[in-house]
Amino acid sequence: MAGAPLKLGSMVSFCIVLYAVYYRNRDGGDERLSPVHQQLLALERASVVGAGARQPRVALGYGACHDLFVNATQLLDARRLRHAPQHYNDISNKDQFLESFAYFFKHGAAAERFVSNSELYDDLIEQALKLPDSRWALGGNAPLMARRFHMEGWKVLLAAKMSKKLKTYIPEEISIVGGEANEEVKDDVHMILEYKADEKFGSLTAPRANRYIVHNDENNPLLSSLEKFGEYIPEFNPNLLVISGLQMMDNYPFKKDGRDLRAERLELVKQQIVSQPASTLTHFEMASYVDLELLLHLTTKVLPFVDSVGMNEQELSNLYRVLEFGQVSVVTDSNPRVAAALDQMRNTFQLIRNKNQQHGSNRRLTRMHVHTLAYQAILTVRGSNWKRTAAATAKASLTAHRYVCNSQNIALEKSKLLLDDSFSTTTDNDNTSRVFFEPTKPVSCWDELLDNEQVEICVAPVLICTEAQLTAGAGDNISAAGLVLQVEK
Template sequence: MYYRNKDLDDRLSPVRDNLLNLETQNIVAYGNKQPRVALGYGACHDLFVKATALLNHTEMNGDPRHFNDISTKDELLRSFAYYFKHGAAAERFMSNGELYDNLVEEALNLPGSRWALGGNAPLMAKRFYLEGWKVLLGGKMSKKLKSYIPEDIKIVGDDGSQDIRDDVHMILEYKADEKWGPYKAPRANRYILHNDDNNPLITSLETFGEHLPNFKPHLVVISGLQMMDNYPFMKGNIQGVREERIMLVREQIYSQPSSSLVHFEMASYVELELLQHLTDYVIPNVDSIGMNEQELENLYHVLEYGNVSVVADSNPRVATSLDHMRKIFSLIRNKNEQNKNFRKLTRIHVHTLAYQAILTVTSSQWKRTKAAAAKASLTAHRYVCDTDDISVDKSKLLLDDSFSTTTKSDTNRIFFEPSEPVSCWREVLNDEVVDICVAPVLICTEAQLTAGAGDNISAAGLVLQVQS
């Protein structure tokens, strides 16, 4: 269903024009109707560096391999090679603090390395703010890090008297077709490395919760829980800390009124126990989930088979993603019924390189699914190209002229019309009528940014779906 010659693709202009029309016809309310979003948890400094300049492939001993956490330079090299050759995003904890600090020093000496605001919640918060929302952000951060965030965003998480040492994440970026020794990246992506002390404990949770009642959010976003993945909570003989913190997240969700929608942002997880905690305590208690293609595959495997999928096809078929979305919807809705959850899953957003797919329950509070898919697609291009303009000269489409809606039958096909590029239809899942919309992405062919793309895309997909 993929690749066609961009030079021969006359679909680009009509696709762009129609997506822009959908965006401009659907705007965010303002004044008394301005929507409010509260986002937790955590923040960090992102240090961007060219991966192939920092890492030397000749130092690698052995074949590419997945590691749950990184403790040596060789494990880093082999882990990076594993994801690089698949063009897959990854995020890993480095348990060797001395090695991590040395790598940060090396990165700072490389040309082109730069600092930026990091963390799912802050990046999504900034996107909501730019789109016209009122924003409450939960995270402990230094005054320097706060300076990266627009002043109108209210930040809570500390009393301002503490001397806070920000966590640092290293963003090892690479471009499509870039080579590293014998390996070639099939797409632009990033490998994130961290040695966090603050974010894994979601230390802003309690203060964030204190501000929620007065803020009265229309939407609450839960993110950043991947910082708990493989973190050594056993230090100091403290047992059960992670599960206890996740249970507190659940209690915070329970405390929200039905008028507040709750979204959970997936991320790169490899520790099965953590994923099981999330699928037991958090995911069955939210209204919405957002994820990329790899996170979709991973969540599907955990729910269906009870195991972890560490890497997935970087360009999955639409039919495959839709089947996974349907199965996840059914499995979580079954959990909703079994647990008699106060909330039921009513929305799933999957963003991939080639397309945006959003599933919403028709009778739910989620609105404007078609426009949301279009906005998410446009945001993907704008963010990765680091521009406000959508240029067809810097775009390509990977979707072909039609796609199957399921792998179970090739007769259910949607024909791609450039003048109406967002395809929407209705189905019945678990006795619920759902709307499914698929929008093509005008893929940026001159990628400037990769880390943070998913956060911006997910936020953009939510921006038009909540009406106050």
């Protein structure tokens, strides 16, 4: 009898291998692509966003910027890298800039850093503008998510101080609040250093396409649109409130006359969240944070009071370590196994639920969305106000490809799958938690019991774009696309 489970496991493994062989072309292609594509589209099309009187409404804060996109390896000279790659919480000189970029480049990890040296930052911008391929675009978590919601048929209220020029990047139908009438606004500029998979930087090779962002913001760290936003929200009466852009507060000099101005601003964010009626769902979009003090503020002033949290694999690991150990995680595996990500997702869900109780919140976390290069994972509590989890996971997956390839049409010749033919749902594997990936049913969903709640977890493969055109803003578009189908209309 002792040998029976082993034999069964061997037979299952053998069948998986045969199935995998069946779904591969002889020339190395992947025949799973077409059925996965068709079924993801079918799920997406099955749910349609309401229009007219039933048009859903979303309010998003805070901030906006002008993004300057540059080719990282054209701007930076690897020969000037004099020391080993390492990370810094903020950048004060050229050597730190090169070492910090190289550190994240070799890991293929997304990062966002504050440049405290304004003269250095202005010089970098000047150099970037000389490159033939540099280009300007709308930036900021809230504006990019706002534009995605608008594309999907939502009515949108956006909190941001923006110049007239930057507002031209925003569809006219989106209501923008945050500045005074005729106020002269100088847009904050973020520089997006992009690189492709397998690109070289000296002796280093990027394991995946990604971006490294630097900024020297003046408006965004202060959440300068916060108060004006609060005036407009009640009349707008949103179905969903999205909080984002708080990472701009990282390492900004907020201490003044013994006061912690950052804590004061975040307390106002908290009051804005808790003042919403129960009918308004609230979502917090994570980002690349490095300042432990700021992260600890988030665990007391934001996370206990939202219904939903969205993040990538780096941000998930960081949030989990802060909640569990009070430590910052600077970089992690850029393509984690499903089981590892789901374990961190479950643990983080329960840790935030504990925060709900500790802080006497009227809300309980009922949704988490983790987006990675290879797959999308969404967890929702059964019976909560979040609907259509499978369809939302499929839509997030399709949006990942469309955005990165910068095309609404999905070209299978520019696609690949990294998700294995089967995956375990936990690293505590007892041979009963393995899910078989079926190309004709690509979104896998199952129920679990977490924090005494019945939850549904859905995982969908991403048709990864092999010819990346855009990297910055992908997470914002993916998160917004996931939310689009989950709010009841």
